[in-house]
Amino acid sequence: MVHLPGRIFRRLVRSLFWAASGFLLLPGALPAWAGASENRETFEAVRAADLKLATIGWRLSVANAPLCDRLEPGLGLQLHTLDQFDSASRTAAQVHFGFATPVAVEGVVAGSPADRAGIRQDDSLVRVGPVDLAALPGKPETTQRLVAAQLAIADLPPAAAVEVEAIRAGAPIKLTVQPVPACRSRFELLLSSGYNARADGTMVQISSQFIEEYTPDQAAAAVAHEFSHNILHHRDRLEARGVDFGMLSGFGANVKYFRQTELQADLLSVYLLANAGYPPRAAIDFWNRFGPSKAGGIFRSRSHPHWRDRVATLEAEIAKLETVSARPMVPGVIAERSQPLSGDWQSLLIRHR
Numbered sequence: 001m002v003h004l005p006g007r008i009f010r011r012l013v014r015s016l017f018w019a020a021s022g023f024l025l026l027p028g029a030l031p032a033w034a035g036a037s038e039n040r041e042t043f044e045a046v047r048a049a050d051l052k053l054a055t056i057g058w059r060l061s062v063a064n065a066p067l068c069d070r071l072e073p074g075l076g077l078q079l080h081t082l083d084q085f086d087s088a089s090r091t092a093a094q095v096h097f098g099f100a101t102p103v104a105v106e107g108v109v110a111g112s113p114a115d116r117a118g119i120r121q122d123d124s125l126v127r128v129g130p131v132d133l134a135a136l137p138g139k140p141e142t143t144q145r146l147v148a149a150q151l152a153i154a155d156l157p158p159a160a161a162v163e164v165e166a167i168r169a170g171a172p173i174k175l176t177v178q179p180v181p182a183c184r185s186r187f188e189l190l191l192s193s194g195y196n197a198r199a200d201g202t203m204v205q206i207s208s209q210f211i212e213e214y215t216p217d218q219a220a221a222a223v224a225h226e227f228s229h230n231i232l233h234h235r236d237r238l239e240a241r242g243v244d245f246g247m248l249s250g251f252g253a254n255v256k257y258f259r260q261t262e263l264q265a266d267l268l269s270v271y272l273l274a275n276a277g278y279p280p281r282a283a284i285d286f287w288n289r290f291g292p293s294k295a296g297g298i299f300r301s302r303s304h305p306h307w308r309d310r311v312a313t314l315e316a317e318i319a320k321l322e323t324v325s326a327r328p329m330v331p332g333v334i335a336e337r338s339q340p341l342s343g344d345w346q347s348l349l350i351r352h353r
């Protein structure tokens with residue numbers, strides 16, 4: 001298990017990028033007094049946690065590409081930028097990671113196209129296909145350039161070979177990567193001592209606490225739930241119903257739509273897990289661990305079904321999918337995603353007894 005030093009949370013870099021969530025905590029938010037060895041430890045802990053999430057995201061988005069109507073080229077690259085580090089840690093980050101350009105490879109997912117093509121961590125990127133990374137906009141102390149790079153690469157054809165120009169140990173290299181189609185999504189680690197997970201339609205964000213404290217399968221279950229919201233276009237469909245995402249989300253007419261989307265995301269999540277080779281029961285393990293102590297807060301009790309009912313619902317769906325051996329499995333909820341939300345959550349829920 002990686003351990004992120006508690007002191008990393010004391011100095012937070014605020015990003016205006018996520019207007020919805022308020023603040024994004026960026027890696028590299030180190031205390032000014034941190035020594036070189038503390039920097040190294042923290043940078044490598046963040047790298048390890050980022051790569052764990054990237055690997056989960058990679059597995060889920062490649063195996064489930066047939067379930068997605070928005071694709072991107074799956075490369076298996078975890079990127080980071082020098083400008084996402086705050087001024088106190090930027091020099092240390094530059095030295096540690098050897099940034100020769102503003103965007104570099106933080107990690108490579110094992111067995112991915114980037115790995116097979118020979119791309120290595122700490123390769124500094126010059127160009128990915130037609131995307132000139134230094135030309136992308138990037139404000140200091142934000143992830144703007146990182147996000148711009150991810151979006152520009154995601155816009156490339158999902159299955160066409162990509163030429164990558166990089167700088168490795170001071171020398172230019174050129175490699176060709178043959179991507180595989182992947183669901184179009186970003187996966188973002190939030191450095192936080194709290195338990196948070198969210199999806200905004202195009203991005204899945206999960207707090208580092210899940211990656212640190214939960215098993216990889218359980219963390220994958222949490223990611224799969226959030227990812228399901230995006231695959232099912234829940235944000236757009238809730239907005240089409242005029243649902244309020246603020247403090248009122250747990251009240252009135254909104255509740256039935258939120259409950260329907262929550263249950264749909266639970267149901268799809270076990271198929272995403274199974275298709276990606278994760279045990280679908282990881283979703284139950286997750287709730288049995290998370291539910292008793294923490295099923296409040298962001299997992300709002302008013303708009304979300306009780307976690308014990310969610311477990312009962314998951315149990316029933318897993319019993320169904322375990323009779324199917326074909327992969328990938330495409331559940332009926334995928335075909336329904338073009339329809340407006342009905343608000344019928346009762347027919348989806350199996351009560352705990």
Ligand SMILES: [Zn+2]
Nearest residue numbers: 225229262265
């Ligand atoms: Zn949810």
